[in-house]
Amino acid sequence: MTGKQRTLRSARWFEQDSIRGFAHRQRSLQMGYRREDFMGKPVVGIINTHSDLATCHQHLRQRAEDVKRGVLRAGGFPVELPTFSLGEVLVKPTTMLYRNLLAIETEELLRAHPIDAAVLLGGCDKTTPGLIMGATSADIPAVFIPAGPMMSGSFKGRAVGAGTHTKKYWDERRKGEITENDWLDLETAMTRSPGTCQTMGTASTMTCIVEAMGLALPGAASIPAVDSAHPRMAAQAGEVATRLALHGLPLSELLTEAHFNNAAVALMALGGSTNAAIHLIAMARRAGLTKYKLTDLVAAGKGVPVLADLFPHGSHMMQDFHDAGGMRALLSRVREWLDLDTIGVDGNSLRSAIEGAQVWNDEVIRPVDNPVTERPALAVVKGSLAPGGAVIKPSSASAELMKHEGRAVVFDGPADMAARIDHENISKDDVLVLRGGGPVGAPGMPEWGNLPIPKPLLEKGVKDIVRISDSRMSGTHYGTCILHVSPESAVGGPLALIETGDRIALDVESGRLDLLVDDNELSARREKWQPPEAPSRGWSALYVAHVGQAEDGCDFDFLLADGRPVQEPEIF
Numbered sequence: 001m002t003g004k005q006r007t008l009r010s011a012r013w014f015e016q017d018s019i020r021g022f023a024h025r026q027r028s029l030q031m032g033y034r035r036e037d038f039m040g041k042p043v044v045g046i047i048n049t050h051s052d053l054a055t056c057h058q059h060l061r062q063r064a065e066d067v068k069r070g071v072l073r074a075g076g077f078p079v080e081l082p083t084f085s086l087g088e089v090l091v092k093p094t095t096m097l098y099r100n101l102l103a104i105e106t107e108e109l110l111r112a113h114p115i116d117a118a119v120l121l122g123g124c125d126k127t128t129p130g131l132i133m134g135a136t137s138a139d140i141p142a143v144f145i146p147a148g149p150m151m152s153g154s155f156k157g158r159a160v161g162a163g164t165h166t167k168k169y170w171d172e173r174r175k176g177e178i179t180e181n182d183w184l185d186l187e188t189a190m191t192r193s194p195g196t197c198q199t200m201g202t203a204s205t206m207t208c209i210v211e212a213m214g215l216a217l218p219g220a221a222s223i224p225a226v227d228s229a230h231p232r233m234a235a236q237a238g239e240v241a242t243r244l245a246l247h248g249l250p251l252s253e254l255l256t257e258a259h260f261n262n263a264a265v266a267l268m269a270l271g272g273s274t275n276a277a278i279h280l281i282a283m284a285r286r287a288g289l290t291k292y293k294l295t296d297l298v299a300a301g302k303g304v305p306v307l308a309d310l311f312p313h314g315s316h317m318m319q320d321f322h323d324a325g326g327m328r329a330l331l332s333r334v335r336e337w338l339d340l341d342t343i344g345v346d347g348n349s350l351r352s353a354i355e356g357a358q359v360w361n362d363e364v365i366r367p368v369d370n371p372v373t374e375r376p377a378l379a380v381v382k383g384s385l386a387p388g389g390a391v392i393k394p395s396s397a398s399a400e401l402m403k404h405e406g407r408a409v410v411f412d413g414p415a416d417m418a419a420r421i422d423h424e425n426i427s428k429d430d431v432l433v434l435r436g437g438g439p440v441g442a443p444g445m446p447e448w449g450n451l452p453i454p455k456p457l458l459e460k461g462v463k464d465i466v467r468i469s470d471s472r473m474s475g476t477h478y479g480t481c482i483l484h485v486s487p488e489s490a491v492g493g494p495l496a497l498i499e500t501g502d503r504i505a506l507d508v509e510s511g512r513l514d515l516l517v518d519d520n521e522l523s524a525r526r527e528k529w530q531p532p533e534a535p536s537r538g539w540s541a542l543y544v545a546h547v548g549q550a551e552d553g554c555d556f557d558f559l560l561a562d563g564r565p566v567q568e569p570e571i572f
C-alpha cells in the first residue's frame with residue numbers, strides 16, 4: 001500500500017451535485033441501501049466467476065458473502081458482479097477461447113461501474129489469468145482469492161487426482177484392464193467436493209504462482225475450498241481490498257518484471273503446467289512489460305529444481321501440499337532465486353510473506369538437494385519447425401526422449417487423429433504430429449496436445465512417444481509433448497508444411513526442434529498451401545481476427561498495454 005490516499009473514483013458517481021449524481025444516489029437508495037452505506041465509502045467490486053455450470057466454483061456464491069463481511073468490517077461498501085464463468089470441463093470447445101472474453105468483461109465491468117478496488121474470485125484454469133489480465137487493464141487495485149483445491153480423491157485406498165488419473169484409467173479401460181464397475185466408481189472417486197483440481201494442473205499452477213506474485217494473501221492458494229480457513233481468508237481479502245481502495249496501487253503499477261521472474265521460479269519449483277507460459281506472458285504484457293517473452297521466463301527459472309511432489313509429476317495432492325506448508329514453505333526453499341523485495345497487494349514484501357515459513361513434510365515439499373526430478377518444469381525449443389518457439393515440460397516427460405529423431409506421422413485435427421491413430425502402422429520411435437490446434441486454427445487452442453498413445457503400442461506396453469502440436473496440454477497430464485508450436489499451422493507456420501514420412505529432430509537440452517526437410521521442398525509445398533477457412537460470425541470471428549500466437553500470450557492485439565491511454569467513462 002502507498003502512504004498517499006487515493007481519491008475514490010466512486011465519488012464521481014455518488015457525490016456530484018448534478019442530475020446524474022442525484023440519479024446515482026436515488027437508484028442506490030432504490031436498492032434498499034442507506035446513504036451511509038455508500039457515501040464516502042470505498043466501493044469494493046467482487047468479481048465472481050460462480051455459475052451453476054462452473055464445477056470447481058460451486059462455493060463461490062457463499063464466498064462472496066464472506067468477502068462482503070470483510071469489506072463491511074473495514075468500512076467499505078461491497079458489491080458483487082457476476083461474470084462469465086469458465087468451468088474447464090463443461091465449457092466447449094475450450095475455455096481458452098473465452099479467456100480473453102473474461103478478461104475484457106472484467107476490465108469493462110470494473111471500468112463501467114463505481115468501483116474503487118476489486119476482489120477477484122476464481123481458480124479454475126483460465127479464470128485466474130482472465131481475471132488478473134482484466135483487472136490489470138482496468139487500472140484499479142485488486143486482490144485475488146483462489147477458489148482452493150477440492151478434497152483429495154481416493155479409489156480403493158489409493159490416491160487419485162482429477163485429470164491425471166482419468167487419463168491413466170482411460171488408458172487401462174482401452175486396454176480392457178479395468179471393469180465397467182470400477183470405471184463407474186471412478187466417476188465419484190476423484191472429484192468429491194467444490195474446488196479446483198487437486199493435482200498440480202493449470203488451476204493450482206496459476207493460483208500458486210499468483211500467490212508468489214503477491215496478488216493473493218500469503219498462504220491462500222493451497223487452502224482447500226471446503227476448509228473453514230477458506231471463508232476466513234476470503235473475509236480478510238475483503239478487508240485488504242477495502243484498504244487498497246484508498247491506499248493501494250493499481251495492478252498495472254504494482255506489477256514489475258521481478259514479479260514475473262518470481263512467478264517463473266514458482267512455476268519451476270511447483271513443476272507447474274505449461275499453460276502458465278501463455279498466461280504469464282499475457283499478464284506481463286497487460287502490466288506494460290511488452291517485451292517480456294518465453295525465454296525470459298525460462299531464464300528466470302533456470303536451475304530451480306522441482307520440489308513440489310504433486311501429481312502429475314509426483315505422488316501427492318494439494319491438500320498434502322497445504323499441510324506441508326504450502327507456497328510460503330515452498331518459496332522459502334527457493335528463496336535464493338527470488339527477488340524478495342517485490343511488494344504484494346497487502347503492501348508487504350515477499351520477504352515478509354514467507355518469513356518464518358517451515359516445511360512440515362519433506363516428502364511433499366522436497367529439499368533442494370533432493371528434488372522430485374532434475375528435469376525442469378518448462379523448457380523452450382526453437383528451430384525450423386518452430387521459429388517462434390514451442391514448449392515442453394521435461395519434468396513430466398520421458399528422460400530417454402529428450403533427444404530424439406523420428407519419422408513424422410501427421411494428423412489434421414482431432415477428427416483425423418481419432419479416425420486413424422489406432423489403425424496406422426506407427427512405431428514407438430515415430431513422432432506424432434497434430435496440427436490445426438492453435439489459437440487461430442481450432443480456434444482457441446484447445447488441450448489436444450496430449451495425443452493418445454496408439455492402441456497397438458499401448459498393448460505392447462509403450463507408455464510414451466514424442467508428440468508435437470500447436471495445441472496446449474492439460475496441466476494434469478504427462479508425456480513427451482511438444483506444445484504451443486509457433487507460428488501455428490493455420491497461419492502458415494512450418495507445421496502446416498510437414499508430411500507423414502518427414503524426419504523430425506528434437507533436442508531439449510540444446511533447445512532445438514527441427515524439420516529435416518530441405519528448403520526447396522518446403523518452398524514447393526508452401527506454394528500449394530491454402531489457409532483454412534476462418535469463422536465468419538460471432539465471438540469466434542472476432543477472436544481469430546485479433547488473437548496473437550502462443551509465444552505472445554494469445555492476447556488480443558487491441559487489448560495490449562502499449563501506451564494507449566485507458567479512459568475513465570464520462571459522466572454527463
Ligand code: FES
Nearest residue numbers: 056088124197203
Ligand atoms: Fe476446474 Fe480442473 S476443472 S480446476
Ligand code: MG
Nearest residue numbers: 125202474475
Ligand atoms: Mg486443466
